[in-house]
Amino acid sequence: APEMNWGEGEPDFYAWEAFEYTKEILLGQLVYLEYDEVKEDKYGRTLAYLFLADGSFFNEKLLEEGYARLLLIPPNLKYSDKLKEAEAEARNAGRGIWSTADEEIPDYVQ
DSSP states (O other): OOOOOTTSSSOOTTHHHHHHHHHHHHTTOOEEEEOOSOSBOTTSOBOOEEEETTOOBHHHHHHHTTSOOOOOBTTBOTTHHHHHHHHHHHHHHTOGGGGSOGGGSOTTTO
């Protein structure tokens, strides 16, 4: 998802929208983390798949709704096909990040 960059500058493109959506869905919810091969990235950030108690896959939902852009970090590729499909669906439907004209989307998002 786009980063807020708290205290370090301006939020990334569509970060506030992604933040509000995440808060709306996850606040007060019991969640489960599923780890793949590597548990942290080179910056020390947790790499995990997030599931809600009802079994819904939050990573996939963020992508489907256009609140995130897919970033695959090998060897963590367990759900890569499913996540690629979710991002393609949002992009094709023009949801979220993909709802604006291509020239308005920063290069790092495309």
